[in-house]
Amino acid sequence: MADYVEIGMPTPRVDGVAKVTGAARYVADQPIPGALSGALVHSTRSHARIVEIDTAEARALPGVHAVITGEDVGHYLYGRMIKDIPVLARGVVRYSGERVAAVAAETEEIARHAADLIEVTYEELPAVLDLDAALAPDAPVLHPDLNSYPGMRPLDEPSNAYRWTVDNRGDLDAGFAEADIIVEGVYETQRHHQAYLEPHASVVSFEDGRAHVWTNTKAPQNIRDDLAATVGISRDEIVLHHSHIGGDFGGKGTPMDLAVCYFLAQAAGRPVRMVADYIEEFMAGMPRHSTRTRLRTGVMRDGTIRAHHVQFFVNSGAYAGYKPAGVIGGAPRAAGPYHIPNTRIEAVHVYTNIVPGGHMRAPGSPQAVFALESHLDEVAGRLGMDPFEFRMRNLIDDGEETAWGQHFEHVRVKETLEAAADAAGYAEPRAPLVGRGIAIGDHGSGGGIGNAEVALEPGGRVVLGTAIFDQGSGTHTTLQQVVAEELRAPLHRIELQVWDTDGTVDDSGIGGSRASRVNTNVAYQAAQDARRKLVQLVAERLGEPEAAITLDGDEIRVEGREEVLRWPELLVEWEERVVGRAYIEDREPVRVTGFVAQVAEVEVDPETGELRVLGLTTAHDVGRVLNPVGHQGQINGGVVQGLGYALMEELAIEDGRVTTLSFGDYKIPTSFDIPELRTVLLESEDGVGPYAIKGIGETPNVPVAAAIANAVADAVGVRIADLPLTSEKVYRALADEASRSSRADAPESTE
Amino acid sequence: MRLTVNGQPVETNAPPGQLLIDLLRADLGLTGTKEACSVGVCGACTVLLDGRMVASCLALAAQAEGADVVTVEGLADDERLDPIQEAFLERGGLQCGICTPGQLVAARSLLNANPAPSEDDAKRWMMGNLCRCTGYYQILEAIAAASQGEA
Numbered sequence: 001m002a003d004y005v006e007i008g009m010p011t012p013r014v015d016g017v018a019k020v021t022g023a024a025r026y027v028a029d030q031p032i033p034g035a036l037s038g039a040l041v042h043s044t045r046s047h048a049r050i051v052e053i054d055t056a057e058a059r060a061l062p063g064v065h066a067v068i069t070g071e072d073v074g075h076y077l078y079g080r081m082i083k084d085i086p087v088l089a090r091g092v093v094r095y096s097g098e099r100v101a102a103v104a105a106e107t108e109e110i111a112r113h114a115a116d117l118i119e120v121t122y123e124e125l126p127a128v129l130d131l132d133a134a135l136a137p138d139a140p141v142l143h144p145d146l147n148s149y150p151g152m153r154p155l156d157e158p159s160n161a162y163r164w165t166v167d168n169r170g171d172l173d174a175g176f177a178e179a180d181i182i183v184e185g186v187y188e189t190q191r192h193h194q195a196y197l198e199p200h201a202s203v204v205s206f207e208d209g210r211a212h213v214w215t216n217t218k219a220p221q222n223i224r225d226d227l228a229a230t231v232g233i234s235r236d237e238i239v240l241h242h243s244h245i246g247g248d249f250g251g252k253g254t255p256m257d258l259a260v261c262y263f264l265a266q267a268a269g270r271p272v273r274m275v276a277d278y279i280e281e282f283m284a285g286m287p288r289h290s291t292r293t294r295l296r297t298g299v300m301r302d303g304t305i306r307a308h309h310v311q312f313f314v315n316s317g318a319y320a321g322y323k324p325a326g327v328i329g330g331a332p333r334a335a336g337p338y339h340i341p342n343t344r345i346e347a348v349h350v351y352t353n354i355v356p357g358g359h360m361r362a363p364g365s366p367q368a369v370f371a372l373e374s375h376l377d378e379v380a381g382r383l384g385m386d387p388f389e390f391r392m393r394n395l396i397d398d399g400e401e402t403a404w405g406q407h408f409e410h411v412r413v414k415e416t417l418e419a420a421a422d423a424a425g426y427a428e429p430r431a432p433l434v435g436r437g438i439a440i441g442d443h444g445s446g447g448g449i450g451n452a453e454v455a456l457e458p459g460g461r462v463v464l465g466t467a468i469f470d471q472g473s474g475t476h477t478t479l480q481q482v483v484a485e486e487l488r489a490p491l492h493r494i495e496l497q498v499w500d501t502d503g504t505v506d507d508s509g510i511g512g513s514r515a516s517r518v519n520t521n522v523a524y525q526a527a528q529d530a531r532r533k534l535v536q537l538v539a540e541r542l543g544e545p546e547a548a549i550t551l552d553g554d555e556i557r558v559e560g561r562e563e564v565l566r567w568p569e570l571l572v573e574w575e576e577r578v579v580g581r582a583y584i585e586d587r588e589p590v591r592v593t594g595f596v597a598q599v600a601e602v603e604v605d606p607e608t609g610e611l612r613v614l615g616l617t618t619a620h621d622v623g624r625v626l627n628p629v630g631h632q633g634q635i636n637g638g639v640v641q642g643l644g645y646a647l648m649e650e651l652a653i654e655d656g657r658v659t660t661l662s663f664g665d666y667k668i669p670t671s672f673d674i675p676e677l678r679t680v681l682l683e684s685e686d687g688v689g690p691y692a693i694k695g696i697g698e699t700p701n702v703p704v705a706a707a708i709a710n711a712v713a714d715a716v717g718v719r720i721a722d723l724p725l726t727s728e729k730v731y732r733a734l735a736d737e738a739s740r741s742s743r744a745d746a747p748e749s750t751e
Numbered sequence: 752m753r754l755t756v757n758g759q760p761v762e763t764n765a766p767p768g769q770l771l772i773d774l775l776r777a778d779l780g781l782t783g784t785k786e787a788c789s790v791g792v793c794g795a796c797t798v799l800l801d802g803r804m805v806a807s808c809l810a811l812a813a814q815a816e817g818a819d820v821v822t823v824e825g826l827a828d829d830e831r832l833d834p835i836q837e838a839f840l841e842r843g844g845l846q847c848g849i850c851t852p853g854q855l856v857a858a859r860s861l862l863n864a865n866p867a868p869s870e871d872d873a874k875r876w877m878m879g880n881l882c883r884c885t886g887y888y889q890i891l892e893a894i895a896a897a898s899q900g901e902a
Contacts, residue, residue, distance in 0.1 A: 012840045019848030020836040020855060022783015022823035029782035195883050197787040197795055198849040246785070246849025247883050278788045472847025472884050629843040633885055637846065640886030663792040663881065671877040671887040 006485040007691055010629045014477045014496055015244065015470065024244045027201035027214045028275045035203060036065055038264045038274035039111035040257065041101040041118045042284060043093035046129060046353040046656030047142070048122035050091055053101055058114040063106040066267035067114070070100070073263045078230040078255065079321025080222075082151040084143065085356075087230060087259040093122070094142055094318035095353050096657045097284035099257070104264040104272045127353040129656045131292055131315050134160040134352045142318065142351040151326055160351040162320060163327050167345045169405050175307025175342030179298025183379045187295070187371035188722035189705075191315075191651035192288035192644075194360050195668050198246020199281050200256040204264075205271035211262060213240045218471040219253045219509030224501045230259045240501040248471035249641065250359035253511055254286055254322045279661045286322050286358025287651050290315045293334050293371035303385050303393045307342040308403060310334040312368060314349045317356030323349075323363070324512075330364015332404030333702075334372045337413050337442060337595065338394040340403040354653055359511075361638065362443045362698035366645060366705060370723060373439035373706035377713060387438060387710065388421055395440075408593050410686035412621045413440065417597040420619035423680045424599035430714070433604050434614065437710025440597045441702030444590030445688050445695040448508030449583075450522035454483055454530040456578040460554065460568030462489055464526075465497045467507035468519055473697050474630035475515045479523040481626060482691075486527035488553035513695025517592075520626070521689040522584045530580025534567055537578060541570075592687060594694035595621040598639075600707035604715045609731025611712055613643065616704070619680035623687025623694040634696045635679055642704025644669045650724050752816040756781070757825025765812035772796050772807040774815070775822060783823040783852045787881075794880030797853035798822045804860050804879075823852035826859060835859050835897045844893035846884035854880050858894050867898050 018024035055067045070090030077083040089100045101118050105111035128134040128142070139160055146162055147154045153163060176182060202215040211233075217223040220240045228235040245252055257274045265272040276285075291314050298307035312331035320326050331347035380390035396402060398411040417440060421427065426436055453465035464483050470476040480494045487494075508514060531551055538556055539546040548559035556565040571577060599617040604610070618639055625631045648667045652660045660666035687693045705723055713719050718733035753762050756779060765774055775781045775798070784807055787795035791806040798807045799821040800814070826833040835858045838844065845851040854877070861868055861876040868876065873894045874887075882890060 013843075013845070015848070016840040016845065017832070019845055019851050020823075020832065020839055021827055022781070022852050024848055025782065026785070026849065028786070029776075031780075196847070196849075197793055197881060197883055198785070198847070199787065244848060246787075247847040249883065278790070474846065629889075630846075633843045633846055633889055636886035636888045637884045638886075641883065662790050663788045664790065668881060668883065669886075670879075670881060671874045671891065674874075674887050677886075677888060 004485060005488065006481045006491065007626055008624065008628070011477055011481055011491065011627045012629070013474060014480045026198055026246050027203060027216045027243045030203055030214050030243060032203050032205055032271050032273060035205070035271040035273045036104040036106060036268055037108040037111045038102055038104050038261055038272045039108065039115040040099050040260065040280065041115045041120065042280070043089065043096055043098040043100050045093055045122045045124060046096045047125040047127035048093050049125060050089060050093060050100070051121040051123050054119040055101065057117040058103055061110065061114045061117060063110040064103060064114045065270060066104040066264050067118070068102050068263050068267055072267065076230050076232065076259070077149065078226060078259060079151065080226070082149055082320040082326035084146070084149045084152070085319045085321035087263065095355055097355050098318065099260060099284065102260045102264055104268040127656055128160065129353055131313050131350055131352065134350045142353065161348050162351055163349040165347045167404070170342030172307055172309060172342045172344045176298040179306045180301045181382055182296065182298045183375070183382050184296045185375045185378055185721065187293045187374055189291045189367040189370055190723050191290045191357065192360060192649055193282060193285060193651050193666060194249040194251035194287065196247025196249055196251055199276040199278055201273070201275040202258045202261040203271060203273045204261045206265060211238045213238060213258070214243050215240065215255070215258050216243060216245045216252050217255070218245060218248050218469055219511060220469055220501050221467065221507045222509060223255050223258065226255055227258055227262060231262050238501070242469055242498040242500060245469055245471040248510070249361045250363060251285065252471050254358050278663065282651060282661045282666060283658050284355060286356055288360035289328060289357035289367065291367040293368060295334065295371055295375045297375065297379050299379055299383060301383065303383055303390050305338060305340045305394050308335055308340045310345045312347045314347070315354070315357070316349045316351050317354050318351065319356040320349065322356070322358040324359055328364040330368040333365045333368035333441070335403035336372050337396050337440065338403045339396050339400055343403050345404055353656055355658060361641065362702050365441060365443060365702045366642065369439065369441045369702050370705045370709070373703060374709050374719070374721060377437070377710045378719065388426060391417060391438070391440065409591050410684070412682060412684070413595040416595045416619050416621045416682055419680045419682055420597035420599050420617050423619065423678050424601065424617035426599050433606065433715055435602055435604070435711040435713065435715025437600050437707045437712070437714055438597065439703035439706035439710060440595065441699055442593045442595045443513060443695060443698040443702065444593040445517035446512030446514045446590060447586040447588055448514045448518050449506050449585050450518035451504045451507050452479070452523045452526035452582050454526040454580040456530055456534060456567060456571060458568070458571040458575065458577060460493060462487060462494045463497050464494050464523065465499055465503065467499050467504045468510060469498065471510055473510065473515070473634060474627065475510060475519055477630060478515070478520060478626045482520055482523040483527045486524060486531065513698050516693050516695040517688045518584055518586055520691065520693065522582045524690045525582035525584070526580045528580070529582055530578055533580055534578045537576060538570070541574060592694060594696065594699050596699040596703060598703045598707040600704070600711040602708060602711040602715055604712060604730060606716060606734055609727040609734060611725065611727060611730055613675040613708060615676040615678065617678040617680065618700060619682065620696065620699065621682045621694070622696065623684055623692045625681065625683065626691065626693060631696055632679065635700045636677065638697070638700025639677060639704060640669050640674055642701035643673070645701065645723065646705035646708045647724055752813065754815045754817060755819045757821060769812040770808060771798070771810040771812050771815055774812040775807060781822050781824050785849050785852055787849065794853045794857060795850050797856045797880060799856055799860060802863070804857055821856065823855055826855055833859060834900070835862060835893070838893035838897035842893040842896055843889040844885065850880060850882045854882065854890055861894065862898055868894065870895065
């Protein structure tokens with residue numbers, strides 16, 4: 001192992017003191033003199049024509065400065081890849097909660113009161129509220145003009161199924177034909193809210209001919225560009241300033257109300273601040289998608305898988321705009337890191353008249369992995385094999401490609417599973433009504449664009465410039481560690497400077513476990529560039545060849561000279577500063593992934609269906625860990641978010657309306673809900689970038705639900721194939737099982 | 752009305768119906784206290800009112816008349832952090848930081864009431880303070896460390 005002084009050390013957050021003293025400013029805390037408050041009117045219909053919007057009473061209310069509707073903001077559509085979301089609905093609403101009109105007023109109370117005074121007259125249209133309704137042959141088409149949307153792949157006939165992809169490997173029919181046993185299953189997942197505790201917030205203020213923007217985004221350059229495109233101005237006319245971000249989990253890469261805020265500020269001629277309340281977050285945020293996955297798997301009696309067919313149906317909600325690529329990934333993960341020669345993977349994205357889904361921590365993976373890993377236990381059961389043995393038989397080895405045809409480097413999935421099973425005592429005898437379940441996931445480190453600057457200042461300050469807005473995951477701290485490491489300077493001398501969007505031209509920001517692959521690397525390169533330039537400067541000033549100069553922390557030695565120089569003092573003497581810069585544009589496909597294997601142990605009360613998670617073991621193939629405190633924090637938080645997904649969280653919808661509109665109804669885990677957690681880290685020299693690391697932010701939440709579902713099946717023999725795994729579902733499944741077996745046991749009729 | 756906030760006397764005209772959180776954040780500029788759920792469920796807005804935890808998003812400003820209010824800004828003693836703040840830093844008890852002011856006030860209140868809480872005591876006491884980042888493990892470790900003087 002390399003000899004590091006900062007890399008691998010438990011390091012407190014660079015923003016920690018500001019956060020524990022209350023000094024850290026978030027968007028809602030920014031002091032903006034003269035700012036008005038914005039408020040929204042949301043649709044109360046799932047699908048309707050807007051006949052009229054009467055804003056007269058709202059406009060007449062004292063203290064109201066602007067009222068805008070879709071007619072005022074024009075036909076602008078926004079979105080990341082597919083642009084299909086109106087800033088404010090125009091002519092038609094497509095989900096209950098859609099933004100219809102907005103008000104800017106002196107106070108939040110006046111703004112909300114004015115919004116209540118706006119009368120919208122609707123003419124109801126037939127709505128499709130779930131996958132079946134949306135896919136029915138005679139279903140009303142939500143977006144008849146979808147072929148005109150920028151970024152949409154044109155369809156021959158407009159359909160709610162706006163993207164249906166099919167990927168074939170091998171010969172699926174031949175694979176099924178040779179299989180001894182074919183097992184089919186259908187698995188459903190619910191909408192899951194990111195539940196960052198800080199609601200979306202935006203401020204727009206026009207000054208010096210530019211729009212100054214504060215908004216809680218982890219991708220400031222992208223959001224600046226999106227806003228420019230959405231409101232029809234050049235991106236140079238916008239500067240987006242830094243604020244702390246109160247949680248993300250995928251949700252803070254979406255502009256949400258930013259464009260509305262822009263148009264309100266423009267109409268009012270005053271700065272406007274919009275802070276969503278949590279009702280709006282649940283009603284009109286962009287949660288994790290609900291899905292239905294159909295799996296069909298052909299196996300030989302010896303346990304080898306020959307054929308596997310995935311149909312991954314994604315309930316997109318009303319718009320495609322804020323999904324990772326107009327669609328979410330995930331479908332391949334329903335085939336998994338298994339050796340399967342013949343596969344067909346279909347992914348179907350379907351418009352429905354409900355709140356649109358967006359990004360959430362490993363988009364698509366928890367859904368697909370819940371389906372696959374539940375299903376594999378069903379297959380193992382049919383074969384009479386232990387689920388662990390069955391997986392070990394089929395998991396890929398290093399050098400083999402996954403069931404979806406991807407080749408990863410340094411695959412250690414079997415070792416990861418074995419480590420989890422060992423640590424959990426998977427094979428040990430179980431008490432009655434106690435079960436253990438295993439599940440596996442992975443998530444690669446994505447590419448993108450990154451920037452960094454490392455400035456050596458006279459006197460010894462080091463200023464680390466970054467375009468990254470740390471949304472909580474700790475990237476700023478790891479960047480600080482990297483620079484401290486490469487300059488051999490103490491952490492406290494590395495001062496962080498977060499740029500506004502004028503600081504650089506393009507930067508992908510946080511997302512897709514990019515920080516590990518791109519940002520760490522770019523900070524490393526900027527530090528190396530600073531070292532190189534320092535050597536150049538010293539060589540030039542002293543009239544020595546560069547090769548004669550060595551740096552060791554602050555000290556500079558020159559071959560053939562006795563004295564030891566120090567750069568902090570030399571830069572003072574020379575009145576110089578040294579600036580290292582780096583830029584990375586890394587668009588290569590993902591080659592390195594981090595595997596996770598988990599074992600859940602549960603106890604089920606057969607009288608009530610209540611299930612208690614006794615323990616969770618999570619094993620990760622991690623490469624090198626940069627900051628053990630932050631790394632463990634990602635694992636802990638991810639696992640508990642997965643626990644909420646597994647057991648309790650569901651953004652419930654009745655008649656198209658979200659009914660879980662507060663944290664009283666939408667329950668996330670509390671300190672009292674967390675099980676005993678064992679973490680196993682498989683460190684290695686294999687990873688990405690100069691320190692051989694792997695992303696950790698996304699994987700821990702991926703397999704939790706499947707591991708728990710498998711543990712329930714192991715404990716009491718019932719399979720819950722739709723999330724969340726509530727006690728009611730377990731109770732009903734046990735009751736159904738009991739009535740089935742009592743019918744089976746009933747004496748045959750003697751008639 | 753008069754009250755004490757973080758040890759300082761404050762005189763203010765709280766309009767009828769004003770919430771304590773708005774008095775703190777908007778009128779006094781103490782934006783360390785955060786508003787998240789707005790309905791008293793998540794704990795982000797927790798402050799101490801005469802030593803008792805309250806959700807400042809539900810409490811009326813008028814309820815603080817004559818009272819002693821402590822917010823996250825009042826935990827540190829000048830430049831010296833409270834041991835619970837130190838422990839959160841060292842143990843990774845915070846990530847995004849939005850729930851942290853409420854967590855710290857709640858944890859300080861726990862340690863005032865029970866200087867040596869068991870893990871179960873801490874889990875129960877902190878149940879009303881939601882955190883989406885940490886999964887609570889490192890918050891509980893921080894509380895244990897602070898109670899044992901290990902911060």
